[in-house]
Amino acid sequence: MLVIKNKMKFIRGILLIIIVLALAIWGLWLAISSLISIFSEDQDTNINTENENEPKQQTNSISNEATQVSSNVNVSNVNANIEVLQQWNLKLVNKDNSVNRDYVPELEEIDDGVMFDKRAISYLKDMINAMYKENITNVWVASAYRTYDRQEELFNNKVQYYKNEGNDQEEAEKLAQMLVQRPEMSEHNLGLAADFNKVDNDFEDTKAFAWLQKNAQDYGFILRYPKDKQDITGISYESWHWRYVGAEHAKVIKEKGFCLEEYIEYLKGTEEV
Numbered sequence: 001m002l003v004i005k006n007k008m009k010f011i012r013g014i015l016l017i018i019i020v021l022a023l024a025i026w027g028l029w030l031a032i033s034s035l036i037s038i039f040s041e042d043q044d045t046n047i048n049t050e051n052e053n054e055p056k057q058q059t060n061s062i063s064n065e066a067t068q069v070s071s072n073v074n075v076s077n078v079n080a081n082i083e084v085l086q087q088w089n090l091k092l093v094n095k096d097n098s099v100n101r102d103y104v105p106e107l108e109e110i111d112d113g114v115m116f117d118k119r120a121i122s123y124l125k126d127m128i129n130a131m132y133k134e135n136i137t138n139v140w141v142a143s144a145y146r147t148y149d150r151q152e153e154l155f156n157n158k159v160q161y162y163k164n165e166g167n168d169q170e171e172a173e174k175l176a177q178m179l180v181q182r183p184e185m186s187e188h189n190l191g192l193a194a195d196f197n198k199v200d201n202d203f204e205d206t207k208a209f210a211w212l213q214k215n216a217q218d219y220g221f222i223l224r225y226p227k228d229k230q231d232i233t234g235i236s237y238e239s240w241h242w243r244y245v246g247a248e249h250a251k252v253i254k255e256k257g258f259c260l261e262e263y264i265e266y267l268k269g270t271e272e273v
């Protein structure tokens with residue numbers, strides 16, 4: 001009986017050990033698996049964070065690059081534009097930007113005492129020749145460079161005309177200014193403006209005008225005082241007055257529908273594009 005009892009004790013002992021071991025192994029497995037899961041979750045989180053970060057970082061780097069590129073462009077544009085704005089052919093003359101009385105460009109004769117800036121005269125000649133080639137021959141430059149004194153004389157004559165009509169000095173000057181620029185405000189002092197034919201708006205109905213509207217920009221010329229820009233230029237529409245600015249600029253001015261004042265602002269970067 002004792003042997004049997006002992007055997008039973010032994011077996012129970014063995015069973016107990018097996019159960020304890022099993023529990024221990026299970027516990028250990030749980031612990032290991034939870035550790036594994038924690039570790040793998042960590043990895044997932046890491047991957048997720050990385051994934052989330054990656055595009056952000058990419059966006060950041062792209063936007064940084066973009067900022068760099070755009071700021072580079074801006075900076076170089078500003079530098080380039082400052083140089084461009086100082087070019088002789090972009091010289092702005094209007095009520096706010098006067099031309100110095102002493103300014104006399106180097107001149108060359110187009111025809112019969114009509115003078116133009118030497119640096120631009122070939123473009124004017126080429127333009128007129130191109131019109132001739134298309135059988136537009138009823139076109140001539142009536143007036144181009146004017147001295148300060150000549151412009152002053154023209155202005156004073158116009159003022160006198162309005163005074164004779166019964167206006168006082170101030171009123172007469174105001175009226176005259178709509179048609180003839182004050183000497184310090186005239187582009188003709190630059191030698192870069194050409195007045196065609198009879199210097200009136202009948203020019204608008206000529207083949208030459210239609211041709212200029214279409215092609216003048218290729219030769220560097222712009223219609224300086226357009227009908228729809230009178231509030232900006234401060235000058236009445238002048239279909240006959242064409243200004244040399246250079247083809248590079250004239251093409252942009254034409255394409256964007258600017259007047260010269262707007263183009264200068266655009267180059268300065270203050271005009272919204």
Ligand SMILES: [Zn+2]
Nearest residue numbers: 193194195241
């Ligand atoms: Zn003119």
